[in-house]
Amino acid sequence: MPRTSDARERIVSTAARLFLERSYQAVGVDELCQSADVRKGSFYHYFSSKSELGKAVIDLHAHAFNKQLSGSVATTPTEKLHAIPDAIGAIQSVLEAQFGRAVGCPFGNFAAELSTTDDDLRRHLADRLAAMERHLAAVCHDAAAAGALRAGTDPDRLAHALLAQYQGIILLAKLNDSGVSALAPALHDFIDGYVVDGSASAVSQRARAAQAPAAPEPDPDATPHPSPQE
Protein backbone atom coordinates (compact mmCIF):
# COMPACT_ATOMS: atom_id res chain seq x y z
CA MET A 1 0.00 0.00 0.00
CA PRO A 2 1.67 3.23 -1.09
CA ARG A 3 2.22 5.87 1.55
CA THR A 4 0.17 9.01 1.07
CA SER A 5 3.16 11.14 2.00
CA ASP A 6 4.88 9.87 -1.15
CA ALA A 7 2.01 10.95 -3.36
CA ARG A 8 3.56 14.13 -4.71
CA GLU A 9 6.83 12.40 -5.49
CA ARG A 10 5.02 9.49 -7.14
CA ILE A 11 2.98 11.85 -9.31
CA VAL A 12 6.08 13.73 -10.48
CA SER A 13 8.22 10.68 -11.19
CA THR A 14 5.35 8.89 -12.94
CA ALA A 15 4.69 11.97 -15.04
CA ALA A 16 8.39 12.24 -15.91
CA ARG A 17 8.29 8.65 -17.17
CA LEU A 18 5.02 8.90 -19.10
CA PHE A 19 5.93 12.23 -20.70
CA LEU A 20 9.21 10.73 -21.93
CA GLU A 21 7.49 7.56 -23.15
CA ARG A 22 4.96 9.53 -25.16
CA SER A 23 4.62 13.29 -24.66
CA TYR A 24 3.12 15.86 -22.32
CA GLN A 25 -0.09 16.23 -24.27
CA ALA A 26 -0.52 12.53 -24.89
CA VAL A 27 -0.89 11.83 -21.16
CA GLY A 28 -3.98 13.02 -19.28
CA VAL A 29 -4.42 13.67 -15.57
CA ASP A 30 -6.72 10.62 -15.17
CA GLU A 31 -4.11 8.27 -16.57
CA LEU A 32 -1.41 9.94 -14.48
CA CYS A 33 -3.39 9.45 -11.28
CA GLN A 34 -4.07 5.82 -12.12
CA SER A 35 -0.42 5.09 -12.94
CA ALA A 36 0.83 6.90 -9.83
CA ASP A 37 -1.87 5.25 -7.71
CA VAL A 38 -3.21 8.51 -6.32
CA ARG A 39 -6.70 9.96 -6.28
CA LYS A 40 -7.55 12.91 -8.48
CA GLY A 41 -8.27 15.00 -5.40
CA SER A 42 -4.79 14.25 -4.19
CA PHE A 43 -3.35 15.34 -7.55
CA TYR A 44 -5.10 18.71 -7.33
CA HIS A 45 -4.04 19.06 -3.72
CA TYR A 46 -0.44 19.15 -4.90
CA PHE A 47 -0.84 20.73 -8.36
CA SER A 48 -3.34 23.39 -9.33
CA SER A 49 -3.01 22.30 -12.96
CA LYS A 50 -1.20 19.88 -15.27
CA SER A 51 1.00 22.82 -16.25
CA GLU A 52 2.18 23.13 -12.62
CA LEU A 53 3.03 19.43 -12.69
CA GLY A 54 4.98 20.08 -15.91
CA LYS A 55 7.10 22.62 -14.03
CA ALA A 56 7.80 20.13 -11.26
CA VAL A 57 8.87 17.53 -13.83
CA ILE A 58 11.21 20.06 -15.45
CA ASP A 59 12.71 20.82 -12.02
CA LEU A 60 13.18 17.12 -11.33
CA HIS A 61 15.19 16.77 -14.56
CA ALA A 62 17.15 19.97 -13.90
CA HIS A 63 18.08 18.72 -10.42
CA ALA A 64 19.20 15.39 -11.87
CA PHE A 65 21.29 17.08 -14.55
CA ASN A 66 22.97 19.42 -12.07
CA LYS A 67 23.69 16.57 -9.68
CA GLN A 68 25.24 14.49 -12.46
CA LEU A 69 27.37 17.44 -13.57
CA SER A 70 28.47 18.38 -10.07
CA GLY A 71 29.77 14.83 -9.59
CA SER A 72 32.45 15.45 -12.21
CA VAL A 73 36.08 15.40 -11.09
CA ALA A 74 37.11 17.84 -13.86
CA THR A 75 39.51 20.57 -12.74
CA THR A 76 40.86 22.45 -15.77
CA PRO A 77 38.53 24.58 -17.92
CA THR A 78 38.95 22.18 -20.87
CA GLU A 79 38.12 19.20 -18.66
CA LYS A 80 35.10 21.06 -17.33
CA LEU A 81 33.95 21.67 -20.91
CA HIS A 82 34.27 17.97 -21.66
CA ALA A 83 32.46 17.07 -18.43
CA ILE A 84 29.26 18.40 -20.01
CA PRO A 85 29.06 15.75 -22.77
CA ASP A 86 29.98 13.13 -20.17
CA ALA A 87 27.05 14.17 -17.98
CA ILE A 88 24.66 14.28 -20.93
CA GLY A 89 25.89 10.91 -22.19
CA ALA A 90 25.49 9.30 -18.76
CA ILE A 91 21.93 10.59 -18.35
CA GLN A 92 20.93 9.61 -21.89
CA SER A 93 22.37 6.11 -21.36
CA VAL A 94 20.25 5.64 -18.25
CA LEU A 95 17.15 6.82 -20.10
CA GLU A 96 17.92 4.53 -23.03
CA ALA A 97 18.33 1.56 -20.69
CA GLN A 98 15.01 2.37 -19.07
CA PHE A 99 12.95 3.07 -22.18
CA GLY A 100 14.73 0.84 -24.67
CA ARG A 101 15.44 3.67 -27.08
CA ALA A 102 16.51 7.32 -27.31
CA VAL A 103 13.59 9.34 -25.94
CA GLY A 104 15.09 12.80 -26.41
CA CYS A 105 16.12 15.45 -23.94
CA PRO A 106 13.31 16.11 -21.44
CA PHE A 107 13.94 19.86 -21.76
CA GLY A 108 13.96 19.78 -25.55
CA ASN A 109 10.80 17.69 -25.67
CA PHE A 110 8.93 20.21 -23.54
CA ALA A 111 10.38 23.13 -25.52
CA ALA A 112 9.26 21.74 -28.87
CA GLU A 113 5.82 20.70 -27.74
CA LEU A 114 4.68 23.55 -25.50
CA SER A 115 6.55 26.79 -26.24
CA THR A 116 3.78 28.23 -28.40
CA THR A 117 0.86 27.10 -26.24
CA ASP A 118 1.81 27.42 -22.56
CA ASP A 119 3.72 30.63 -21.97
CA ASP A 120 3.99 30.10 -18.22
CA LEU A 121 5.56 26.66 -18.66
CA ARG A 122 7.74 28.01 -21.48
CA ARG A 123 9.15 30.74 -19.23
CA HIS A 124 9.80 28.27 -16.43
CA LEU A 125 11.74 25.98 -18.78
CA ALA A 126 13.53 28.90 -20.44
CA ASP A 127 14.72 30.01 -16.98
CA ARG A 128 16.13 26.55 -16.25
CA LEU A 129 17.94 26.34 -19.59
CA ALA A 130 19.19 29.91 -19.20
CA ALA A 131 20.82 28.83 -15.92
CA MET A 132 22.41 25.89 -17.75
CA GLU A 133 23.64 28.22 -20.50
CA ARG A 134 25.11 30.58 -17.88
CA HIS A 135 27.01 27.64 -16.40
CA LEU A 136 28.31 26.70 -19.88
CA ALA A 137 29.24 30.33 -20.54
CA ALA A 138 31.18 30.57 -17.27
CA VAL A 139 33.16 27.46 -18.19
CA CYS A 140 33.76 28.83 -21.70
CA HIS A 141 34.96 32.17 -20.26
CA ASP A 142 37.34 30.30 -17.94
CA ALA A 143 38.65 28.32 -20.91
CA ALA A 144 39.13 31.53 -22.91
CA ALA A 145 40.95 33.19 -19.99
CA ALA A 146 43.23 30.14 -19.76
CA GLY A 147 44.02 30.48 -23.46
CA ALA A 148 42.39 27.13 -24.21
CA LEU A 149 39.98 28.37 -26.91
CA ARG A 150 40.85 29.02 -30.54
CA ALA A 151 41.48 32.67 -31.37
CA GLY A 152 38.28 34.47 -32.27
CA THR A 153 36.02 32.16 -30.28
CA ASP A 154 33.39 34.13 -28.40
CA PRO A 155 32.73 32.28 -25.11
CA ASP A 156 29.06 33.30 -24.91
CA ARG A 157 28.38 32.25 -28.49
CA LEU A 158 30.20 28.97 -27.90
CA ALA A 159 28.03 28.30 -24.85
CA HIS A 160 24.87 28.89 -26.89
CA ALA A 161 26.18 26.77 -29.78
CA LEU A 162 27.09 23.95 -27.39
CA LEU A 163 23.62 24.02 -25.83
CA ALA A 164 22.10 24.02 -29.33
CA GLN A 165 24.34 21.15 -30.46
CA TYR A 166 23.40 19.16 -27.36
CA GLN A 167 19.71 19.68 -28.11
CA GLY A 168 20.07 19.04 -31.82
CA ILE A 169 22.00 15.77 -31.72
CA ILE A 170 19.70 14.29 -29.08
CA LEU A 171 16.68 15.27 -31.16
CA LEU A 172 18.22 13.59 -34.23
CA ALA A 173 19.06 10.44 -32.24
CA LYS A 174 15.44 10.31 -31.10
CA LEU A 175 14.18 10.83 -34.65
CA ASN A 176 16.56 8.30 -36.18
CA ASP A 177 16.12 5.80 -33.32
CA SER A 178 19.86 5.47 -33.57
CA GLY A 179 20.79 4.94 -29.92
CA VAL A 180 22.61 7.34 -27.65
CA SER A 181 26.15 5.95 -27.65
CA ALA A 182 27.35 8.44 -30.30
CA LEU A 183 26.05 11.50 -28.45
CA ALA A 184 28.88 12.15 -25.98
CA PRO A 185 31.65 11.44 -28.56
CA ALA A 186 29.96 13.83 -31.03
CA LEU A 187 29.78 16.56 -28.36
CA HIS A 188 33.43 15.96 -27.42
CA ASP A 189 34.31 16.37 -31.11
CA PHE A 190 32.27 19.55 -31.22
CA ILE A 191 34.16 21.00 -28.23
CA ASP A 192 37.51 19.88 -29.65
CA GLY A 193 36.76 22.01 -32.69
CA TYR A 194 36.95 25.13 -30.50
CA VAL A 195 39.92 24.11 -28.36
CA VAL A 196 43.41 25.34 -29.18
CA ASP A 197 45.49 23.31 -31.66
CA GLY A 198 42.51 21.96 -33.52
CA SER A 199 43.02 19.85 -30.73
CA ALA A 200 45.22 17.02 -31.88
CA SER A 201 45.96 16.21 -28.26
CA ALA A 202 42.39 16.65 -27.05
CA VAL A 203 41.10 14.48 -29.88
CA SER A 204 43.54 11.69 -29.10
CA GLN A 205 42.67 11.88 -25.40
CA ARG A 206 39.04 11.47 -26.37
CA ALA A 207 39.86 8.57 -28.68
CA ARG A 208 41.61 6.84 -25.80
CA ALA A 209 38.75 7.58 -23.45
CA ALA A 210 36.29 6.09 -25.92
CA GLN A 211 38.23 2.83 -25.92
CA ALA A 212 38.41 2.64 -22.14
CA PRO A 213 35.44 2.09 -19.80
CA ALA A 214 35.82 5.70 -18.81
CA ALA A 215 32.24 6.89 -18.93
CA PRO A 216 31.19 8.37 -15.62
CA GLU A 217 28.89 6.37 -13.42
CA PRO A 218 25.38 7.71 -13.65
CA ASP A 219 24.34 9.30 -10.41
CA PRO A 220 21.45 7.30 -8.92
CA ASP A 221 19.53 10.51 -8.30
CA ALA A 222 20.03 11.41 -11.94
CA THR A 223 17.58 8.65 -12.86
CA PRO A 224 14.40 9.84 -11.22
CA HIS A 225 12.06 7.79 -13.40
CA PRO A 226 10.70 4.64 -11.84
CA SER A 227 10.58 1.70 -14.19
CA PRO A 228 7.14 0.66 -15.43
CA GLN A 229 7.21 -2.21 -12.93
CA GLU A 230 7.52 0.03 -9.90
Added chain:
Amino acid sequence: MPRTSDARERIVSTAARLFLERSYQAVGVDELCQSADVRKGSFYHYFSSKSELGKAVIDLHAHAFNKQLSGSVATTPTEKLHAIPDAIGAIQSVLEAQFGRAVGCPFGNFAAELSTTDDDLRRHLADRLAAMERHLAAVCHDAAAAGALRAGTDPDRLAHALLAQYQGIILLAKLNDSGVSALAPALHDFIDGYVVDGSASAVSQRARAAQAPAAPEPDPDATPHPSPQE
Protein backbone atom coordinates in the same frame (compact mmCIF):
# COMPACT_ATOMS: atom_id res chain seq x y z
CA MET B 1 -17.63 28.67 -51.99
CA PRO B 2 -14.43 26.65 -51.91
CA ARG B 3 -13.82 24.27 -54.78
CA THR B 4 -13.88 20.59 -53.85
CA SER B 5 -10.85 19.94 -56.04
CA ASP B 6 -8.82 22.13 -53.66
CA ALA B 7 -9.87 20.14 -50.63
CA ARG B 8 -6.73 18.05 -50.23
CA GLU B 9 -4.49 21.09 -50.60
CA ARG B 10 -6.62 23.08 -48.15
CA ILE B 11 -6.47 20.28 -45.59
CA VAL B 12 -2.67 20.02 -45.83
CA SER B 13 -1.95 23.75 -45.71
CA THR B 14 -4.44 24.28 -42.87
CA ALA B 15 -2.87 21.42 -40.93
CA ALA B 16 0.62 22.83 -41.55
CA ARG B 17 -0.54 26.13 -40.04
CA LEU B 18 -2.39 24.68 -37.05
CA PHE B 19 0.40 22.20 -36.21
CA LEU B 20 2.91 25.07 -36.16
CA GLU B 21 0.59 27.30 -34.12
CA ARG B 22 0.13 24.63 -31.48
CA SER B 23 1.26 21.04 -32.14
CA TYR B 24 0.23 17.89 -33.97
CA GLN B 25 -1.52 16.35 -31.00
CA ALA B 26 -3.22 19.55 -29.94
CA VAL B 27 -5.22 19.70 -33.18
CA GLY B 28 -7.96 17.15 -33.87
CA VAL B 29 -9.44 16.05 -37.19
CA ASP B 30 -12.76 17.75 -36.44
CA GLU B 31 -11.11 21.11 -35.92
CA LEU B 32 -8.96 20.59 -39.00
CA CYS B 33 -12.00 19.88 -41.17
CA GLN B 34 -13.80 22.93 -39.82
CA SER B 35 -10.80 25.22 -40.37
CA ALA B 36 -10.17 23.85 -43.86
CA ASP B 37 -13.89 24.00 -44.68
CA VAL B 38 -14.13 20.37 -45.73
CA ARG B 39 -16.38 17.55 -44.58
CA LYS B 40 -14.99 14.75 -42.49
CA GLY B 41 -15.85 12.27 -45.24
CA SER B 42 -13.75 14.33 -47.60
CA PHE B 43 -10.83 14.26 -45.13
CA TYR B 44 -10.92 10.47 -44.98
CA HIS B 45 -11.25 10.28 -48.75
CA TYR B 46 -7.79 11.86 -48.99
CA PHE B 47 -6.15 10.58 -45.80
CA SER B 48 -6.71 7.21 -44.19
CA SER B 49 -5.55 8.65 -40.87
CA LYS B 50 -4.24 11.79 -39.21
CA SER B 51 -0.80 10.19 -39.39
CA GLU B 52 -1.05 10.09 -43.22
CA LEU B 53 -1.91 13.79 -43.14
CA GLY B 54 1.17 14.32 -40.97
CA LYS B 55 3.31 12.79 -43.71
CA ALA B 56 1.78 15.08 -46.32
CA VAL B 57 2.51 18.10 -44.10
CA ILE B 58 6.12 16.97 -43.72
CA ASP B 59 6.40 16.62 -47.50
CA LEU B 60 4.94 20.09 -47.99
CA HIS B 61 7.65 21.55 -45.73
CA ALA B 62 10.38 19.44 -47.37
CA HIS B 63 9.30 20.67 -50.80
CA ALA B 64 9.34 24.28 -49.60
CA PHE B 65 12.80 23.88 -48.06
CA ASN B 66 14.26 22.28 -51.19
CA LYS B 67 12.73 24.94 -53.41
CA GLN B 68 14.17 27.72 -51.23
CA LEU B 69 17.60 26.09 -51.26
CA SER B 70 17.58 25.41 -55.01
CA GLY B 71 16.95 29.11 -55.62
CA SER B 72 20.41 29.93 -54.28
CA VAL B 73 22.97 31.41 -56.66
CA ALA B 74 25.88 29.91 -54.69
CA THR B 75 28.61 28.37 -56.86
CA THR B 76 31.69 27.52 -54.73
CA PRO B 77 31.47 24.79 -52.06
CA THR B 78 31.89 27.38 -49.30
CA GLU B 79 29.11 29.53 -50.77
CA LYS B 80 26.92 26.43 -51.01
CA LEU B 81 27.57 25.71 -47.33
CA HIS B 82 26.54 29.25 -46.44
CA ALA B 83 23.45 29.00 -48.67
CA ILE B 84 21.97 26.58 -46.13
CA PRO B 85 21.71 29.13 -43.27
CA ASP B 86 20.37 31.64 -45.79
CA ALA B 87 17.58 29.25 -46.80
CA ILE B 88 16.77 28.40 -43.19
CA GLY B 89 16.81 32.07 -42.19
CA ALA B 90 14.51 33.04 -45.06
CA ILE B 91 11.98 30.32 -44.23
CA GLN B 92 12.07 31.09 -40.51
CA SER B 93 11.55 34.80 -41.22
CA VAL B 94 8.45 34.03 -43.25
CA LEU B 95 7.09 31.81 -40.48
CA GLU B 96 7.84 34.46 -37.87
CA ALA B 97 6.03 37.10 -39.93
CA GLN B 98 3.03 34.79 -40.25
CA PHE B 99 2.81 33.57 -36.66
CA GLY B 100 4.24 36.57 -34.84
CA ARG B 101 6.96 34.55 -33.13
CA ALA B 102 9.47 31.74 -33.63
CA VAL B 103 7.43 28.55 -33.99
CA GLY B 104 10.32 26.13 -34.42
CA CYS B 105 11.37 23.96 -37.32
CA PRO B 106 8.39 21.94 -38.62
CA PHE B 107 10.64 18.87 -38.89
CA GLY B 108 12.05 19.27 -35.40
CA ASN B 109 8.60 19.82 -33.92
CA PHE B 110 7.33 16.55 -35.40
CA ALA B 111 10.53 14.73 -34.38
CA ALA B 112 10.27 15.80 -30.75
CA GLU B 113 6.56 15.17 -30.41
CA LEU B 114 6.01 11.91 -32.30
CA SER B 115 9.21 9.87 -32.59
CA THR B 116 8.37 7.59 -29.69
CA THR B 117 4.67 7.15 -30.49
CA ASP B 118 4.22 6.93 -34.27
CA ASP B 119 6.94 4.82 -35.81
CA ASP B 120 5.53 5.09 -39.33
CA LEU B 121 5.51 8.89 -39.22
CA ARG B 122 8.93 8.85 -37.53
CA ARG B 123 10.42 6.81 -40.39
CA HIS B 124 8.85 9.06 -43.00
CA LEU B 125 10.34 12.15 -41.36
CA ALA B 126 13.68 10.46 -40.75
CA ASP B 127 13.84 9.65 -44.50
CA ARG B 128 13.26 13.30 -45.39
CA LEU B 129 15.90 14.57 -42.96
CA ALA B 130 18.31 11.86 -44.12
CA ALA B 131 17.96 13.24 -47.65
CA MET B 132 18.70 16.71 -46.30
CA GLU B 133 21.73 15.39 -44.43
CA ARG B 134 22.98 13.66 -47.61
CA HIS B 135 22.73 16.99 -49.41
CA LEU B 136 24.69 18.69 -46.62
CA ALA B 137 27.27 15.88 -46.67
CA ALA B 138 27.74 16.20 -50.44
CA VAL B 139 28.39 19.94 -50.06
CA CYS B 140 30.78 19.27 -47.16
CA HIS B 141 32.65 16.65 -49.22
CA ASP B 142 32.94 19.13 -52.11
CA ALA B 143 34.29 21.73 -49.68
CA ALA B 144 36.81 19.23 -48.29
CA ALA B 145 37.91 18.25 -51.81
CA ALA B 146 38.40 21.94 -52.61
CA GLY B 147 40.58 22.31 -49.52
CA ALA B 148 38.09 24.69 -47.93
CA LEU B 149 37.65 22.79 -44.64
CA ARG B 150 40.01 22.89 -41.68
CA ALA B 151 42.40 19.95 -41.47
CA GLY B 152 40.87 17.03 -39.59
CA THR B 153 37.27 17.98 -40.38
CA ASP B 154 35.24 14.92 -41.30
CA PRO B 155 32.67 16.02 -43.93
CA ASP B 156 30.01 13.52 -42.83
CA ARG B 157 30.34 14.50 -39.19
CA LEU B 158 30.23 18.16 -40.12
CA ALA B 159 27.01 17.57 -42.07
CA HIS B 160 25.43 15.87 -39.05
CA ALA B 161 26.68 18.59 -36.68
CA LEU B 162 25.32 21.30 -38.99
CA LEU B 163 21.91 19.63 -39.13
CA ALA B 164 21.97 19.29 -35.34
CA GLN B 165 23.02 22.92 -34.89
CA TYR B 166 20.23 24.06 -37.21
CA GLN B 167 17.69 22.06 -35.19
CA GLY B 168 19.11 23.13 -31.83
CA ILE B 169 19.27 26.87 -32.37
CA ILE B 170 15.75 26.99 -33.82
CA LEU B 171 14.46 25.01 -30.83
CA LEU B 172 16.17 27.44 -28.43
CA ALA B 173 14.75 30.47 -30.31
CA LYS B 174 11.29 28.93 -30.00
CA LEU B 175 11.82 28.23 -26.30
CA ASN B 176 13.26 31.65 -25.55
CA ASP B 177 10.75 33.46 -27.79
CA SER B 178 13.79 35.39 -28.95
CA GLY B 179 12.95 35.93 -32.61
CA VAL B 180 14.63 34.36 -35.61
CA SER B 181 16.95 37.12 -36.81
CA ALA B 182 20.00 35.63 -35.04
CA LEU B 183 19.54 32.15 -36.53
CA ALA B 184 21.22 32.56 -39.93
CA PRO B 185 24.18 34.61 -38.51
CA ALA B 186 24.73 31.96 -35.82
CA LEU B 187 24.76 29.19 -38.44
CA HIS B 188 27.14 31.20 -40.64
CA ASP B 189 29.43 31.53 -37.59
CA PHE B 190 29.16 27.81 -37.01
CA ILE B 191 30.21 27.04 -40.59
CA ASP B 192 33.02 29.61 -40.45
CA GLY B 193 34.46 27.64 -37.55
CA TYR B 194 35.12 24.73 -39.90
CA VAL B 195 36.32 26.71 -42.90
CA VAL B 196 40.03 27.18 -43.56
CA ASP B 197 41.77 30.11 -41.82
CA GLY B 198 39.34 30.21 -38.97
CA SER B 199 37.93 32.10 -41.62
CA ALA B 200 38.93 35.66 -41.18
CA SER B 201 37.84 36.35 -44.74
CA ALA B 202 34.64 34.36 -44.52
CA VAL B 203 33.72 36.06 -41.24
CA SER B 204 34.26 39.51 -42.69
CA GLN B 205 32.21 38.60 -45.77
CA ARG B 206 29.43 37.57 -43.44
CA ALA B 207 29.77 40.74 -41.41
CA ARG B 208 29.39 42.75 -44.60
CA ALA B 209 26.45 40.69 -45.72
CA ALA B 210 24.75 41.24 -42.37
CA GLN B 211 24.94 45.00 -42.86
CA ALA B 212 23.54 44.88 -46.38
CA PRO B 213 19.99 43.87 -47.30
CA ALA B 214 21.49 40.69 -48.68
CA ALA B 215 19.09 38.12 -47.27
CA PRO B 216 17.63 36.01 -50.05
CA GLU B 217 14.06 36.65 -51.07
CA PRO B 218 11.81 33.99 -49.61
CA ASP B 219 10.41 31.82 -52.36
CA PRO B 220 6.61 32.26 -52.47
CA ASP B 221 6.20 28.48 -52.59
CA ALA B 222 8.35 28.22 -49.49
CA THR B 223 5.47 29.72 -47.52
CA PRO B 224 2.75 27.17 -47.93
CA HIS B 225 0.73 28.19 -44.90
CA PRO B 226 -2.33 30.32 -45.54
CA SER B 227 -2.81 33.11 -43.08
CA PRO B 228 -5.62 32.70 -40.56
CA GLN B 229 -7.74 35.09 -42.66
CA GLU B 230 -7.63 32.90 -45.76
